[in-house]
Amino acid sequence: MTTTAPHTDLGKTPGPTAPRRPRRGPGALVRALPLTPAVVLLLLFLAGPIAYCVSIAFTDLQLTGQAEDSFVGFENFTRAFGDEAFLNAVWLTLVFTVLSSLIGQNTLGLALAALMRRASKPVRTLTGGIVVTAWVLPEVVAGFLLYAFFRREGTLNAILDWLHLPSQNWLFTLPILAVSFANVWRGTAFSMLVYSAALNEIPQEITEAAEVDGAGGRRRMWHITLPMIRRSIATNLMLNTLQTLSVFGLIWVMTRGGPGGKSQTLPLFMYEQAFQNSLIGYGTAVALLLLLVGSLFSLVYLRLLRTEV
Numbered sequence: 246m247t248t249t250a251p252h253t254d255l256g257k258t259p260g261p262t263a264p265r266r267p268r269r270g271p272g273a274l275v276r277a278l279p280l281t282p283a284v285v286l287l288l289l290f291l292a293g294p295i296a297y298c299v300s301i302a303f304t305d306l307q308l309t310g311q312a313e314d315s316f317v318g319f320e321n322f323t324r325a326f327g328d329e330a331f332l333n334a335v336w337l338t339l340v341f342t343v344l345s346s347l348i349g350q351n352t353l354g355l356a357l358a359a360l361m362r363r364a365s366k367p368v369r370t371l372t373g374g375i376v377v378t379a380w381v382l383p384e385v386v387a388g389f390l391l392y393a394f395f396r397r398e399g400t401l402n403a404i405l406d407w408l409h410l411p412s413q414n415w416l417f418t419l420p421i422l423a424v425s426f427a428n429v430w431r432g433t434a435f436s437m438l439v440y441s442a443a444l445n446e447i448p449q450e451i452t453e454a455a456e457v458d459g460a461g462g463r464r465r466m467w468h469i470t471l472p473m474i475r476r477s478i479a480t481n482l483m484l485n486t487l488q489t490l491s492v493f494g495l496i497w498v499m500t501r502g503g504p505g506g507k508s509q510t511l512p513l514f515m516y517e518q519a520f521q522n523s524l525i526g527y528g529t530a531v532a533l534l535l536l537l538v539g540s541l542f543s544l545v546y547l548r549l550l551r552t553e554v
Contacts, residue, residue: 295536302530308523321530331531333506334514338490338538341425341510346489349429351482354436358444359466361437373437380434388498391427392416395499420500420508427495432488436481443477444470476550483546490539511535 302321306314325331357376361369379387394400395415402412415423447470455465471478493512496502502509502517509517511531519528 298529298532301526302533304526306526306529308520308525310523314526317526321527322534324527325531325534330506330509331514334509334511335538337421337508338510338535340421341428341492342486342489344422344425345428345432346485347482349425350432350436350485350489351478353429353433354481355440355478357433357437358440359470361441362444376434376437379431382431384431384492384494385498387427387431388495391423391430391495392499395423395427416500417504420504424496424499424508427499428489428492431495432485436485439477439481440474443474447473479546479549483543486542486546487539490535490542511538 303316303318304314305317305320357372361372364372382390392399396402397414397416401415405412451469451473452465455469460468491512492510493516496508496510496513497516500508502513512535515528515531515535517528518524518531522528
């Protein structure tokens with residue numbers, strides 16, 4: 246009985262197999278279904294109101310004294326850039342953001358996180374509790390506490406009088422510095438928590454190797470710690486900046502934007518125009534410009550996040 250071997254082409258090299266295209270069946274649709282509620286909520290409560298505000302910003306809508314609104318084009322925006330009060334609010338918003346967020350909360354939060362790593366457990370617990378308590382306080386309550394601290398008969402001047410140092414009405418002479426300090430006091434806890442988590446992710450072996458090589462504390466911080474937590478720094482700056490740009494209640498309780506507009510940031514200017522002067526269209530245009538400022542800051546920080554050191 247003979248067996249016939251199967252016929253094979255030994256002299257031919259098999260060609261490359263064409264890649265199979267993935268079949269797009271109902272599985273992809275099923276996997277996308279859990280995202281549907283989130284997409285609907287974003288469109289309903291985020292994209293919808295923004296689109297409505299954009300439409301209002303191009304009208305002369307008012308709360309009182311007007312039967313119906315009309316389309317005015319870019320008149321509200323050109324009016325804003327020609328308004329000295331608006332330009333003053335833009336400048337004070339930048340000062341408030343730089344002092345309280347970029348410098349104050351960011352630097353103090355990093356310093357507290359670094360110092361608490363070397364502190365004993367009781368000191369870490371006490372310090373963390375005090376800082377976090379200031380953070381969880383409602384904005385209005387924090388505003389009243391800092392108002393009592395900075396007012397003419399407040400705690401700060403009482404301490405200065407006890408030390409025989411000159412005192413003054415801080416809310417009248419330096420209101421933007423007072424509200425900036427208040428925002429630092431209230432918001433530093435977030436930066437401290439972010440940097441504490443970032444510092445804990447740094448391998449201990451790297452720090453010990455730098456110490457063996459003779460690197461001091463400043464050199465380790467500048468050449469090792471900061472580069473390794475760069476993404477945490479950019480993320481913290483972005484979140485802090487966006488939060489600081491929208492601060493309203495804290496400043497309103499302490500100074501109401503005064504005296505003479507010396508602490509009137511964009512949120513307070515927007516509120517004054519929209520609800521005190523009844524200029525809804527103009528106030529909404531200012532709100533869109535504030536949204537644009539926040540978007541520009543976000544783009545800068547996102548760019549930093551993508552850039553490798």
